[in-house]
Amino acid sequence: MKSSNWLNAVAMAAAAAGLTLIAVTNAPGKADEQLINVSYDPTRELYQEINPLFIEAYRKETGRGLNIVQSHGGSSRQARKVVSGELKADVVTLGLYSDIDSLRKRGLVANDWASRLPNHSSPYGSTIVFVVRKGNPHSIKDWPDLLQPGVDIVTPDPRTSGNGKLSALAAWAAIVTRGGSEAEARGYLREFYRHASALAEGARGAAISFATQEQGDVHLVWENEALREVAQSGGKLEIIYPPISIRAEPVVAWLDKSPAHKGDLPAARAYLNFLFSDEAQKRIAKLGYRPVNPDAAKAAGVSFPKINLIPITEIARDWSDANDRFFAENGVIDDVLGAPKQ
Incomplete structure (x- = not known):
């Protein structure tokens, strides 16, 4: 608990200073791989909860340990930092379609990136x-x-x-x-x-x-x-x-050309597919995001007020x-x- 409180305090201080926070979640035992998730500002708590779930599922499926590194900041600035090389990334989980599409225009993600995952690569909505x-x-x-x-x-x-x-x-x-x-x-x-x-x-x-x-x-x-x-x-x-x-339709993608790794990284694709799983969708609902699975919010005991979303x-x-x-x-x-x- 103390380490969690410390991490949250650091996150708040970093956000106040306009900085990017990077936090590491360690897999049990030896970590065979590392995954870098460059995300937008409010998703710190979301991925702090989802990452351990995926790490355990990935270990059971592959027998491999995994570290996940989180980076957070303003969505458009995060995208620009990935383009410039200031930030390395294996996956990007950003707030706007246009932010990830800016990476496509520079050859960092494939032209068909939005069609590679369910719901046009949007695992949750918001407003x-x-x-x-x-x-x-x-x-x-x-x-x-x-x-x-x-x-x-x-x-x-x-x-x-x-x-x-x-x-x-x-x-x-x-x-x-x-x-x-x-x-x-x-x-x-x-x-x-x-x-x-x-x-x-x-x-x-x-x-x-x-x-x-x-x-x-x-x-x-x-x-x-x-x-x-x-x-x-x-x-x-x-x-x-x-x-x-x-x-709002936040979107996610794995990078096809990334200095963070050499060649293919199956963990990146598995990580983003996991966001659409029943387990992740329920956690998404509990943390105040509108899951794309219509049954997930009900299963999580969460209801969202109706609003005319344009x-x-x-x-x-x-x-x-x-x-x-x-x-x-x-x-x-x-x-x-x-x-x-x-």
């Missing part, structure tokens, strides 16, 4: 919800309420974070899918970011600012992160589900188009936030 202070003093219930005078929004930077990108897309969708024009959606986003006093690099950094440092009035965050945040707050925080939000195809052709339109150079985010300084 963006609001976390507010106890009693919801600003009566925040829907997206227009975020623009009330005096409301300070906490959200990660959409240029580095999957959480940040999804918050921007959810806000845009909340306007245009309810009859607003694109000009109105752009104006909403511009005002939205005027209410955001600071933009953390990743989801966990934003969570620390809001929950631990008690900055801001409302936190826009992954649903699973919101559940964790509220559960640990001792009654100081509560979740607000807006009537509409974006359908698919990306309601506001763009697909995830790649959304990334180009909103987050590429001279896209919507550059327009409303200003181009990043070089």
Whole structure:
């Protein structure tokens, strides 16, 4: 227990500093192989629970021990670090399709990566919800309420974070899918970011600012992160589900060209396939992610509130188009936030 508490403390400190944390889970006995999982910010606890389950299953199946190394940070920044070689990876488990597809464009994963695993390589879903202070003093219930005078929004930077990108897309969708024009959606986003006093690099950094440092009035965050945040707050925080939000579809892939290993790595494929197993899907549900197996949440004793989750195809052709339109150079985010300084 002490080592677990220490690890969580290090994770929080690393997130607050905008750093990447790497933690190692050791297999019983001698480790014959090592697997590096480069993931996005809030999944620390998820893989800390899933990794030992897979390690034991892999040992029983192959007789081989395994170490799994976790790396966490803003999803888009993690992808860029893998591309640059700053981070080695065997598998990537990132928040956005476009982040893994950026690796495909550079030849690090195969062209058909999304079709190599079930459900288009998405083992769980999520969305963006609001976390507010106890009693919801600003009566925040829907997206227009975020623009009330005096409301300070906490959200990660959409240029580095999957959480940040999804918050921007959810806000845009909340306007245009309810009859607003694109000009109105752009104006909403511009005002939205005027209410955001600071933009953390990743989801966990934003969570620390809001929950631990008690900055801001409302936190826009992954649903699973919101559940964790509220559960640990001792009654100081509560979740607000807006009537509409974006359908998040985190995706996973093994790298076909990776400096982390030479040649084929069967453990990488087995690891990602394990995420779709009944055992992993139940654990996914318990940790606040929406499993792709519809029976897993029920088996885990978990129910998720119903919310109108807008698919990306309601506001763009697909995830790649959304990334180009909103987050590429001279896209919507550059327009409303200003181009990043070089």
